[in-house]
Amino acid sequence: MLETARPQTPWALRLVPPFPAIAQRVLGLVSQEDVSIREVYELVRMDLSFSAELLRFANSALFGVRREVKSLPQAIVLVGLDRVKTMATFVALNRMVRSSVRVAALRKIWIHSLATALIADESARLTRVARDIAYTTGLLHNLGTLGLMSAYPDEYSRMLEVSNDFGFDILKTERDLFEIDHCSAGAYLARDWDFPEELAAAIATHHEAPVRGEGTLDNLVKVSWRLADTLGYAAFSPEKNWAYEELIDCLPESSSWLAEDAETARRELDERLSAAPL
Numbered sequence: 001m002l003e004t005a006r007p008q009t010p011w012a013l014r015l016v017p018p019f020p021a022i023a024q025r026v027l028g029l030v031s032q033e034d035v036s037i038r039e040v041y042e043l044v045r046m047d048l049s050f051s052a053e054l055l056r057f058a059n060s061a062l063f064g065v066r067r068e069v070k071s072l073p074q075a076i077v078l079v080g081l082d083r084v085k086t087m088a089t090f091v092a093l094n095r096m097v098r099s100s101v102r103v104a105a106l107r108k109i110w111i112h113s114l115a116t117a118l119i120a121d122e123s124a125r126l127t128r129v130a131r132d133i134a135y136t137t138g139l140l141h142n143l144g145t146l147g148l149m150s151a152y153p154d155e156y157s158r159m160l161e162v163s164n165d166f167g168f169d170i171l172k173t174e175r176d177l178f179e180i181d182h183c184s185a186g187a188y189l190a191r192d193w194d195f196p197e198e199l200a201a202a203i204a205t206h207h208e209a210p211v212r213g214e215g216t217l218d219n220l221v222k223v224s225w226r227l228a229d230t231l232g233y234a235a236f237s238p239e240k241n242w243a244y245e246e247l248i249d250c251l252p253e254s255s256s257w258l259a260e261d262a263e264t265a266r267r268e269l270d271e272r273l274s275a276a277p278l
Helices: 021-030 037-044 048-058 072-098 104-126 131-140 143-151 153-166 170-178 182-192 197-204 217-233 244-248 256-260 262-273
Strands: none
Touching (some): 021 037, 048 072, 072 143, 104 131, 104 153, 104 256, 143 182, 153 170, 182 197, 217 244
């Protein structure tokens, strides 16, 4: 049977840095059944810089490990293979944006993505959505924005500035200037990099309105990025100012620090993100 040809790369995405090969191999290996920690370690140790970054991130507050991680095998044991997938994605994205993170707008978008990932992870506790999938999708929901800005940092920053100043619709403005919006761009990159289809679909629809009480991955992401905005981590001016309680009601059930109140959630996010490695 003939394979379906991939669609031609949109011109605006042709300068986006490729997804690192080592991260792609780690994600593929960890997704297999009955993979051993030794196999993962042997693969990761082949790339010393990737190993060092993985170990540094394992010790950051973002992953909630309560004791110092001193070696890569220990990191894999402590965080678990699912979290290794999350960290590999984190490392890959960090590499993509690192050269342009000096741009203030990109830094805001990156921090917003991290905040969304933490909220999505917490939101998934009492749903059937796996927490590592929720975290990764929250981290990647603005993949299109990160890609466009890493390729065109000055042009995209200026577009955000003008859109914020004049209240322009961000998706329409992106389509006018780049012939693609960040939702479609992110979904394209996710599929091009062979990420799961459910992740690509969530990226494609994350600007659609959330549905009250729906515990799907799509809905968790729709709620989580809006909660990140409400808690002070907006990447750009929202199309609607949501109340914290209104968004919490969109989740099937809330737990832990999200269920308390906006101030408690903001303190928790502030603490974790203050040590975010960039």
